[in-house]
Amino acid sequence: MKLFHPYPYLLIFLSITSVSVSKFAKTGCNDTCGNNVTIPYPFGIGADCSANEWYIIECKSSTPYLSALNHLEFLGVDLNNQTVIVSTPRISDCQNPVQNMSQIMSIDLHGSPFLFCSYNNRFLFNGCGNAVMMENGSVLTGCSTSCLNETVSERNNECFGISCCQTTIPHFIKSYSIKLTGLGRDGGCGYAFLVDVDSYLKGSFSIQSVAANDALIPMSLMWTLPHNTTLNCCQGAADHMNVELDMGNNTFVQTPRCSRHMGYKGNPYLFDGCEVIEDCASCPGHASCDYDIIYGGDGSNPKVINFSCGPNLSATSFGSKSSTGVILGVSITVGVLFLVATSYALYKWFKKTKERRQRKRFFKRNGGLLLKQQEEADPSLVGKTILFTSHELEKATDNFNENRILGRGGQGTVYKGMLVDGRIVAIKKSKVVDESQLQQFINEVVILSQVNHRNVVKLFGCCLETDVPLLVSEFIPNGTLYDRLHKGIDGFPISLNMRLQIATEVSGALAYLHSATSIPIYHRDIKTTNILLDEKYRAKVSDFGTSRFVSVEQTHLTTLVKGTFGYLDPEYFQSSQFTEKSDVYSFGVVLVELLTGESPISQNRFGEHRSLATHFMLAMEExxxxxxxxxxxIKEGTRDELLVVANLAMRCLNLNGRYRPTMKLYECRTFPQPIKLISGPWYMGRIYRL
Structure with missing residues (x-):
């Protein structure tokens, strides 16, 4: 048994009472250039003060520059997020505009330890037309605008689709290009660029300033270190950890990071760079403290909120010496037993207190307050979402044993587990906490908790008190429809009868979401990877992270464009208005996938044929x-039968949403004659029902 020793804790509490001056640079190095810019290690002014040549700062006329990156102006560092903000020159082709298309190349970061930061930047387009951001020919994201008399936005930092639009980028990248189209009758003039989100939201950057010839744009870069780098994190005040960054092409970049403990400030990348927050050190009698902290951009100006001193932990509180005059043997025995019991009790108390605070902090960080707000806004949600404890799910998965893993993906790992009541479940555990995606996670929980349909994955609940949120749903044993169609899992062929059955079940689920729920739901990401197959190969629609409720009176949602290329409704991409007919278009692509067995976007097809929807529609026309x-x-169906299904797919893929069918049954009884398939007569009305 490991005994608790109180004396090291006394030394820790005594040591944090001393307050020193914050240190950000290596000994003998300046940590400022000018009056306002702090330059913390691993950056430094000169080669001897930085981690390597990429982090050298050159200070000219009280202005810092990153020497290795074409002398970009250095604006600041966020040690907690491991990002650096630089000022980049405006890149534009407005001096020689092209009517239909212009292409802009970014700064090339290949070979450097820097990446374009996906969560600290926004992709902005100011002009009249469309802007698409690409990496190596693949589309990353894009947005489009509507303009009155083809004039650009004159309102500061308002990008909501009228002459200015904005969106996020999905991955960390090394370089990118921007393609501008539809810039007006005379070629027009548009600007598309990445901008640091804090500078944009706080107003220190103005959209109108981009039109100036000398416009500089603040941009956030993630800085990384080699994964085998040994860091001298602050002793006792910071942890060393490894972070994985998703590059979007099934590759990940690892970088070590020093993470400061609660209650400390300064530079965690220096051995002696951390110091305790003054408020905590001021507690009388070396008491413990409880607080929330807000850090500045470079970690140099922390602000303590909700501060309180805890119980006194001075040396006198750990017990006193035994009374003299008692028989020596009895005194030693009683004293040892008392110390052991007291030490063990203190150890258990500290451990439980720490775990309770940690669970509370995780619950708050993982969206627990957001879930409670949604329940308060809609009382019908109360009691519908089961909150599992971390202990329950650890027991269900044998402490998340490697043997229980069902699959790994870019967003996390799925484990197979069994609850105490005998139910087999799938437990989705994210890789890292992405606070920008918490709204999407809680949205999926709220929607699935209210959906009850045999062809929709049933949500049992979630767990928010762990380091990453966990989603608990029913276990679907036969994987995704995409894997069955394109990867040939188990070598089991999918018959025509089974494909039409899957199409019917998916359409039934969509008809339920659109028309049968108390509040209509638009799925917004229908694709074969989000259609699971159970033990009887029945379809189960999953992944409601981007889904939205709509009121009965609403006909559309106006949102930033989200979805998967190949399934995305072109009308939605152009207008940013999502309707129930956008789900119908995505279902049409799934129907074509079932007929052809081909992927929605193929590298084996060229030009406009690369898109399966376009490839199919051209084949129908010809x-x-x-x-x-x-x-x-072809083997199992007749030509007439297959053409009936193909014509249905063509209706779903109509570029004008008004002419697409809905998922309601009464509007879909177009083909009254039965089609003879392997297992008996089918009515096309059933296929429309989804």
């Missing part, structure tokens, strides 16, 4: 659609 159908489909 009356050669049978040539692109899957061999199994």
């Amino acid at each position: 009356e050669r659609v049978m040539s692109i159908f899957d061999a199994t489909v």
